[in-house]
Structures are given as structure tokens and as C-alpha cells.
Amino acid sequence: MAEDDTAHPPTGTPPTAPGRPRGRRRWLMVTAGVVAFLLVGTGALFWFAYRKLDGNIHTDTATDRLLAQLESERPSRTAGAKGAENILLIGSDDRSGANGAYGGEPGTQRSDSTILLHLAADRKHATAVSVPRDVMVTVPACEKPDGTRSKPGLMQFNWAFELGGPACSIRTVEQLSGIRIDHYVILDFTGFKSMVDAIGGVEVCVPEPIHDKDAKLDLSAGRQTLHGEQALGYVRARESLGDGSDTQRMGRQQQFLASLIRKAQSQGVLLNPAKLWPVLDAATSSVKADGGLSSLGALYDLTQDLRGIPSPDVVFLTAPRRPYRYDSDRDEFVQPQTTQLFTALRDDQRITVRPPGSAPSPTAGASPSPAPGADEAAGATAAPSAGASPVFEGRTADVDACAAH
Numbered sequence: 001m002a003e004d005d006t007a008h009p010p011t012g013t014p015p016t017a018p019g020r021p022r023g024r025r026r027w028l029m030v031t032a033g034v035v036a037f038l039l040v041g042t043g044a045l046f047w048f049a050y051r052k053l054d055g056n057i058h059t060d061t062a063t064d065r066l067l068a069q070l071e072s073e074r075p076s077r078t079a080g081a082k083g084a085e086n087i088l089l090i091g092s093d094d095r096s097g098a099n100g101a102y103g104g105e106p107g108t109q110r111s112d113s114t115i116l117l118h119l120a121a122d123r124k125h126a127t128a129v130s131v132p133r134d135v136m137v138t139v140p141a142c143e144k145p146d147g148t149r150s151k152p153g154l155m156q157f158n159w160a161f162e163l164g165g166p167a168c169s170i171r172t173v174e175q176l177s178g179i180r181i182d183h184y185v186i187l188d189f190t191g192f193k194s195m196v197d198a199i200g201g202v203e204v205c206v207p208e209p210i211h212d213k214d215a216k217l218d219l220s221a222g223r224q225t226l227h228g229e230q231a232l233g234y235v236r237a238r239e240s241l242g243d244g245s246d247t248q249r250m251g252r253q254q255q256f257l258a259s260l261i262r263k264a265q266s267q268g269v270l271l272n273p274a275k276l277w278p279v280l281d282a283a284t285s286s287v288k289a290d291g292g293l294s295s296l297g298a299l300y301d302l303t304q305d306l307r308g309i310p311s312p313d314v315v316f317l318t319a320p321r322r323p324y325r326y327d328s329d330r331d332e333f334v335q336p337q338t339t340q341l342f343t344a345l346r347d348d349q350r351i352t353v354r355p356p357g358s359a360p361s362p363t364a365g366a367s368p369s370p371a372p373g374a375d376e377a378a379g380a381t382a383a384p385s386a387g388a389s390p391v392f393e394g395r396t397a398d399v400d401a402c403a404a405h
Contacts, residue, residue: 056284059294060186066143066167073140074171075180081348083121087293087302088170088184089128090114090161091192112236113253114157116173116181118345123305125313127351128257129341130250132321133158135331137176142168156330176333177342183293191286192235193228198282199269201225202260204234204252205402212237223402231256246331247318251356254316258397262311310398315351317341317394340390353394 067074077084091113116129134156141152142164150163160168170181187195196202203225210219215233226234235253238246269275284296292298306314320337324330344351 056281057294057296057299058288059291060166060184060288061291063165063167063170063184064291066164067170070171075174075178077180078346078348081121081346084348085119085182085305086179086345087117087119088114088166088173088181089117090166090169090184090186092161092186092188112158113250114169114173115253116177116179116345118179118348119305119309120350121348123308125315125350126306126309127315127317127345128254129345130254130316130318131157131173132246132250132318132331134246134329135319135321135333136324137172137333139163139168139172140175142171177346179342179346183290185293186288187286189232191282193232194282194286195279196226196231196260197228198278199260199263200275201227202231202256202263204256204259205400210234210237247321250318254318254395255401258311258314258316258395258399259401261306261314261397262400265307265311312396312398314397315353315394316397317351317353317392320392337390337392341392344390351394352391353396354391355395355399356393358393 093112113133114131116131118127118129120126136154137157137160139150139153139155139157139160142150142160144150144164150168157169157172160172166184166186170184173179174181203223206219206221206224208221210217212218212233215237216229217233217237219230219234235249235256238249263269264279269279280296284299288294289299293302319341320334321331322334324332341351
């Protein structure tokens with residue numbers, strides 16, 4: 001009797017639909033390949049992005065070399081300031097290259113603005129002190145660009161940068177303050193504009209209309225969001241705004257920086273990759289820094305330190321100054337307030353400020369009357385008694401300048 005071939009399936013044939021396990025394996029292999037490709041591609045993208053940003057930064061090896069040669073002359077850190085960092089921020093009015101559009105003699109430069117940024121050791125507060133460009137100080141002997149050495153002498157602070165570049169400015173600040181400068185950053189006109197544009201502009205408060213052809217400013221009163229060229233004109237303008245003093249100009253610069261910090265914190269710029277990339281690209285392309293700060297990793301760490309400090313604990317002020325006794329177009333530091341300020345920073349102490357133009361609060365034990373000429377001083381208060389903390393005229397980063405108008 002013949003066997004029914006249909007009754008028994010051939011040996012090895014599964015009872016279920018043929019080909020399904022093989023299809024599943026193929027799908028898993030394709031998925032794994034796509035995931036591996038994405039991981040490798042994403043890693044390569046991050047690597048190229050990191051290399052680009054890191055390569056943007058210019059290291060000022062010449063300044064590092066000059067400072068290393070003079071290490072024995074530089075101040076040491078006090079025991080109470082271990083872990084604190086002092087960074088000198090220098091705005092250069094260099095007229096070479098793209099900055100030539102701002103006139104002036106090509107190849108010449110002075111420090112248009114200088115800010116000493118102190119980060120507390122616990123990273124819970126920060127103080128930014130503007131050093132007046134016209135204040136009369138003793139500038140030490142510095143190596144000039146042609147290799148010769150200048151003679152030490154009494155001169156305007158911003159001449160130090162012209163004589164011997166950032167190394168001379170750093171040594172001058174260290175000499176007058178006794179504070180060790182750990183890092184420095186130099187930013188020129190075009191770099192400043194790029195950073196402001198990258199963050200989407202910065203809001204300021206204009207107390208009265210401004211029409212200044214030289215500064216390229218045409219602003220109505222009230223809140224204004226300034227971009228590149230206008231922002232630069234606003235922080236640099238002097239004669240056409242207020243009383244034309246450098247003191248008021250430094251106040252505007254401090255308000256501008258405070259507003260920039262508020263925007264970066266409130267809009268999540270530092271946490272949003274889409275917003276952070278153009279800011280990092282502009283920042284790294286715009287600055288020149290020392291070897292210890294001229295890497296993306298170091299700048300990122302600095303950014304994280306600043307991001308973690310609440311804006312009410314970021315203080316801006318100008319070193320106490322008044323018109324120079326021998327030339328009212330120049331400034332001189334007010335004592336003992338200036339020494340008290342630098343001593344507090346050197347010891348990593350928190351700085352207390354009061355709003356500009358407000359009356360100083362009475363301090364127990366303070367001198368009953370200011371020193372002669374102190375009524376002309378900007379940011380000066382009566383000397384406090386021993387153990388009392390001096391209060392300086394300044395502002396914190398959380399204060400909206402428009403709220404007071």
C-alpha cells in the first residue's frame with residue numbers, strides 16, 4: 001500500500017510559517033547596525049565640534065613666558081584664599097585687522113576696560129571690580145614689544161597695556177592690589193560684538209534718548225535690546241551720555257554684564273545645546289587667554305562655576321576713585337577704601353554693596369566725617385572701625401536697571 005506523502009511533512013520542516021526566525025534575526029542585525037552607525041556618527045560629530053571650539057582659542061604664550069620670568073616678583077596667595085580664583089578681563093581697543101574700522105592708528109592698543117573678577121573658593125559668590133582706565137598708578141618696568149624695557153613711573157593705568165601688553169597690565173594690578181592674578185582673558189571690539197549677537201542681544205535700560213553718530217547709537221528711552229554694533233557703542237560711549245565721565249561709562253558696562261548674566265541664566269542658554277553652540281563658537285573665536293584657560297575644558301569649568309552662583313551674589317563695583325588732585329581729567333584711588341577692598345578680596349571675603357547714588361548706611365564706629373575731597377569720590381564710604389565690613393557703591397547682577405526708573 002502506497003504511503004501518503006502529504007500525511008507527514010518532510011523531516012526538519014517547522015510546523016509554523018517558514019522564514020520568520022530568519023527575518024527577525026535580520027531585523028535585529030539591521031537595527032544594531034543603524035544604532036552603531038548613529039553612535040559612531042554622533043561621537044565623531046562631538047569630537048569634531050570639540051576640536052573646532054578648542055582650536056578657536058588663542059593662547060597668549062608670550063605673556064605666559066614674561067610672567068614666568070618674573071615669578072619671584074608676583075604676590076602669593078593668602079592662606080584664607082585657597083581655592084579662590086582671580087581672573088583679569090581686559091577689553092582691548094586694538095585697531096589692527098577687523099578692528100581697523102574704528103579708526104585710530106593701526107597696531108596701537110590700550111586697555112579700553114579692565115575688570116578684576118574674583119571667584120570665591122566655595123563658588124558661592126563672585127565680585128567684579130572695574131579698574132578705571134584713567135586712574136594714576138605706578139606702572140612697573142615692563143618688556144616692550146620691541147624687546148626693550150620701559151622705565152617704572154606714575155601714569156594712567158591703561159598706558160600699561162600699551163607699553164607692555166597684558167603682562168604689564170597684570171603686573172600693575174598685582175602691584176597695586178597685592179592680589180595674585182591666576183588667569184586673564186583679552187577681548188577686542190569685534191569679539192565683543194560676536195558674543196553679544198550669539199546670545200541674541202542684551203537688554204539695557206536707556207534713561208533718556210541717545211543720538212550719537214560717532215558711537216553709531218540712535219536709541220529711544222526705555223528698555224532696549226542691543227545687538228553687536230549698538231551694544232559696543234553703548235558700553236564705549238562717553239562724552240554723549242550722562243556727565244561724560246568714565247565712572248558712568250564703567251557703570252553702564254557693569255549693568256550690561258549683569259543683564260547678560262541674567263539672560264544666560266533665565267533663558268537656559270548654558271543648558272540648551274542649540275543656544276549654547278553659537279555662544280561657545282563666538283566666545284572661543286573672540287578671546288585670547290593664558291595657557292591655563294585657553295582650552296574648551298577650562299572655559300567650560302569656568303562657565304559652570306559662574307552658572308552655579310546666584311545672580312544676587314554676583315557683585316559689580318568700581319574701585320573707589322575721585323578726580324586726580326593735580327589733573328581733574330585723571331583719577332586717583334580713594335584711601336583707605338581702595339586698600340580695604342583689595343584686602344577683602346585677597347582674603348576671599350564677601351563684598352557688600354549699596355546702590356549707586358544712595359546714601360551710605362551709618363557704620364558703628366566709623367569716622368564721623370569723610371577725608372578731604374571724599375565727597376567727590378565715586379564708590380567711597382567712610383572708613384569702618386576695626387572688624388567692620390566696608391560697604392561700597394555698586395550693584396548685584398539680579399538688579400534690573402529699568403526697575404529703578
